[in-house]
Amino acid sequence: MPDVILKNLPFLLHGLWMTLNLSVWSIVLGTLLGLVVGLVRFVRLPVLNTLALVYIEFIRGTPLLVVLFITYFALPALFDYHTTAYRAAIFGFVMFIGAYLAEDFRSGLRAIRPTLIQAGLATGLTRWQVLRYIILPQAVRRVVPSLFNQYVRLVKFTSVASVIGVTELTGAGLLVNAREFHPVTILATLAIVYLLLCSVLSLAGRTLYARFAVRT
Amino acid sequence: MNYHFDWTPIWAARGLIAEGLTMTTAVSAAALAFSTLVGLVIGGAATADSRAMRGLALAFTETMRNIPLLIHMYIWYMALAFLRLPAFTCAVLGLSFYSGAYVAEVVRAGIGAVGRGQMLAALATGLTRLQAMRLIVYPQALRIIAPSLASLFSQLIKDSSLASVIAVAELTYQAGAIEGQTFRTFEVYITISLIYLVLVTAVSQLVLLIPGSRSEAAAGRFADA
Amino acid sequence: MSDEPIIVARDLHKSYGTTPVLRGCSLSVKRGEVVVVCGPSGSGKSTLIKCINGLEGYQSGSIRVEGVEVGAKRTDLPKLRARVGMVFQHFELYPHMSALDNIALAQVHVLKRTRAAAQERARNLLARVGLEDKADAMPADLSGGQQQRVAIARALALDPQSILFDEPTSALDAEMIYEVLQVMTDLAADGMTMIVVTHEMGFARRVADRIVFIDAGEIVEDAPSEEFFSAPKTKRAADFLSRILAH
Numbered sequence: 007m008p009d010v011i012l013k014n015l016p017f018l019l020h021g022l023w024m025t026l027n028l029s030v031w032s033i034v035l036g037t038l039l040g041l042v043v044g045l046v047r048f049v050r051l052p053v054l055n056t057l058a059l060v061y062i063e064f065i066r067g068t069p070l071l072v073v074l075f076i077t078y079f080a081l082p083a084l085f086d087y088h089t090t091a092y093r094a095a096i097f098g099f100v101m102f103i104g105a106y107l108a109e110d111f112r113s114g115l116r117a118i119r120p121t122l123i124q125a126g127l128a129t130g131l132t133r134w135q136v137l138r139y140i141i142l143p144q145a146v147r148r149v150v151p152s153l154f155n156q157y158v159r160l161v162k163f164t165s166v167a168s169v170i171g172v173t174e175l176t177g178a179g180l181l182v183n184a185r186e187f188h189p190v191t192i193l194a195t196l197a198i199v200y201l202l203l204c205s206v207l208s209l210a211g212r213t214l215y216a217r218f219a220v221r222t
Numbered sequence: 223m224n225y226h227f228d229w230t231p232i233w234a235a236r237g238l239i240a241e242g243l244t245m246t247t248a249v250s251a252a253a254l255a256f257s258t259l260v261g262l263v264i265g266g267a268a269t270a271d272s273r274a275m276r277g278l279a280l281a282f283t284e285t286m287r288n289i290p291l292l293i294h295m296y297i298w299y300m301a302l303a304f305l306r307l308p309a310f311t312c313a314v315l316g317l318s319f320y321s322g323a324y325v326a327e328v329v330r331a332g333i334g335a336v337g338r339g340q341m342l343a344a345l346a347t348g349l350t351r352l353q354a355m356r357l358i359v360y361p362q363a364l365r366i367i368a369p370s371l372a373s374l375f376s377q378l379i380k381d382s383s384l385a386s387v388i389a390v391a392e393l394t395y396q397a398g399a400i401e402g403q404t405f406r407t408f409e410v411y412i413t414i415s416l417i418y419l420v421l422v423t424a425v426s427q428l429v430l431l432i433p434g435s436r437s438e439a440a441a442g443r444f445a446d447a
Numbered sequence: 448m449s450d451e452p453i454i455v456a457r458d459l460h461k462s463y464g465t466t467p468v469l470r471g472c473s474l475s476v477k478r479g480e481v482v483v484v485c486g487p488s489g490s491g492k493s494t495l496i497k498c499i500n501g502l503e504g505y506q507s508g509s510i511r512v513e514g515v516e517v518g519a520k521r522t523d524l525p526k527l528r529a530r531v532g533m534v535f536q537h538f539e540l541y542p543h544m545s546a547l548d549n550i551a552l553a554q555v556h557v558l559k560r561t562r563a564a565a566q567e568r569a570r571n572l573l574a575r576v577g578l579e580d581k582a583d584a585m586p587a588d589l590s591g592g593q594q595q596r597v598a599i600a601r602a603l604a605l606d607p608q609s610i611l612f613d614e615p616t617s618a619l620d621a622e623m624i625y626e627v628l629q630v631m632t633d634l635a636a637d638g639m640t641m642i643v644v645t646h647e648m649g650f651a652r653r654v655a656d657r658i659v660f661i662d663a664g665e666i667v668e669d670a671p672s673e674e675f676f677s678a679p680k681t682k683r684a685a686d687f688l689s690r691i692l693a694h
Binding site for chain 1: 224284285288289292293300301383397398401407408411412414418420421422
């Protein structure tokens with residue numbers, strides 16, 4: 007392992023830990039948000055459906071960096087509160103990925119054949135029971151590859167948190183570089199670590215899908 | 223909420239906003255052209271008969287896609303600083319290799335969709351492999367992937383915001399500059415995000431005008447770039 | 448078979464937007480009767496039976512199932528549907544559950560039986576349709592005929608008073624039609640009230656008590672089985688029969 011990395015290993019490892027922390031929190035909370043919003047869109051609850059649509063369209067048309075600037079600078083200014091870069095980053099990531107996951111969930115739900123829903127209703131299940139026992143289990147399984155695509159995307163996006171001052175992996179690497187000035191080594195190391203992280207996550211997604219896929 | 227809205231400084235800074243918008247468009251357009259080129263080459267390699275070629279193409283796409291875009295830009299800007307490339311070029315190159323990997327996937331699927339039969343027919347008339355690709359397969363593949371390219375343009379517009387980090391004076395960079403001058407934090411960033419929204423929506427709508435574009439399917443393809 | 452009609456439809460009118468699908472259909476089915484509904488495609492026969500268990504709405508007319516008005520706002524449809532089973536053309540087994548679980552699901556969540564009781568009943572029903580060894584199989588591992596038999600078992604699981612069949616064998620390959628018709632014949636012999644939309648005239652002749660012929664949204668003929676086959680009263684029915692039987 008190159009000297010400059012070895013010398014700063016604890017600092018860099020802390021950055022890696024922060025990347026994992028950001029990723030896990032954003033994935034978990036973002037998935038919950040995406041599921042709720044996706045359901046709202048699928049079932050078309052009045053009023054909430056329109057709000058969900060506005061939310062999704064806004065996020066999909068906005069760069070991640072701008073979303074982070076909004077959560078770190080604009081919203082605290084507007085509502086006069088104080089926030090840390092870490093909290094603003096999580097907030098921004100959750101809002102961002104939630105919108106994309108919501109659309110993925112909605113597609114998965116819409117892919118269920120209407121006649122299958124009728125079959126469930128025909129056995130006397132209520133609409134909510136059909137949603138819970140027949141539609142959701144299938145939709146969630148179908149949607150696993152798209153979900154993991156978004157998760158991998160999120161891990162890459164955590165690097166942008168460095169711009170608002172969160173010392174995750176990229177931020178840590180840049181700080182070390184500012185002191186030691188070994189950009190090639192440091193950036194190569196960062197690149198390799200991200201590569202490994204994303205590959206492992208993709209692999210996990212493919213394995214999960216293979217195990218739980220619904221064959222029709 | 224005791225925030226006093228004041229939009230006049232934003233209007234006063236419209237010159238800077240216009241400059242930023244121009245730069246954003248320039249970066250995105252250049253990246254679109256170059257990543258299409260990259261994608262065509264790598265996508266073509268991914269459908270080659272030689273296993274080595276296909277392996278190389280796969281290695282390229284997997285590597286480029288799993289490295290964050292920000293790291294791509296920093297690599298060109300800092301690690302390869304000896305090349306003395308201007309920040310604009312670094313941003314375009316970073317964007318192009320990152321997106322090019324995604325285009326390669328689409329191109330590969332597009333070439334696959336053209337069908338082996340076309341290649342065989344071309345070869346049967348005495349064309350070489352290279353000629354067949356250039357004259358028969360690529361033109362058809364291009365028509366198939368055209369809608370995806372339009373979606374890619376949309377995505378590139380958003381990704382170009384990262385160029386602000388390496389000091390390219392595009393829209394997001396200007397937003398920061400205006401905020402620094404006027405302190406109208408909320409107004410600036412909301413304006414900027416609305417501009418991006420309009421840009422991206424406009425491009426997506428143009429996708430629908432392309433004859434034969436399967437809109438949602440094509441538009442969705444690049445949502446995970 | 449008692450003389451009580453348990454399903455009575457009167458002057459049903461239904462349209463999809465401006466297109467009329469059912470024009471004044473009336474039908475009465477007694478307990479234990481087997482009624483076959485036939486007609487050309489697009490005649491409205493599937494729509495008709497989907498109105499009976501409320502899967503489709505109707506604009507005017509009335510359907511009473513065991514005295515309950517299907518179209519009334521206050522009707523508890525899930526409760527009604529627990530008493531009327533349905534078998535679909537494309538089986539519609541839940542793909543993420545085993546055959547056993549497919550049959551147990553509604554028992555647990557609609558009838559509130561315990562899982563153990565539901566599963567035992569499911570096994571009995573699987574044996575009844577000849578598939579006791581397929582309890583843990585997933586739908587994707589079953590042939591079309593096997594899937595449809597599981598679907599019939601699923602419909603029986605709630606101990607319904609009647610079962611509606613929507614072209615149960617139309618999606619099956621020839622060699623699997625027999626096994627499904629056999630199960631349906633046994634059901635009829637056991638006294639189940641059945642309304643069957645089908646083209647299988649051999650089955651209709653052997654098993655049905657009555658044939659209802661529907662064309663372009665109207666019930667053109669409604670006659671006891673023997674009468675219908677030997678002497679159809681209307682030209683339309685006669686034409687349909689000769690086309691179908693010439694197969």
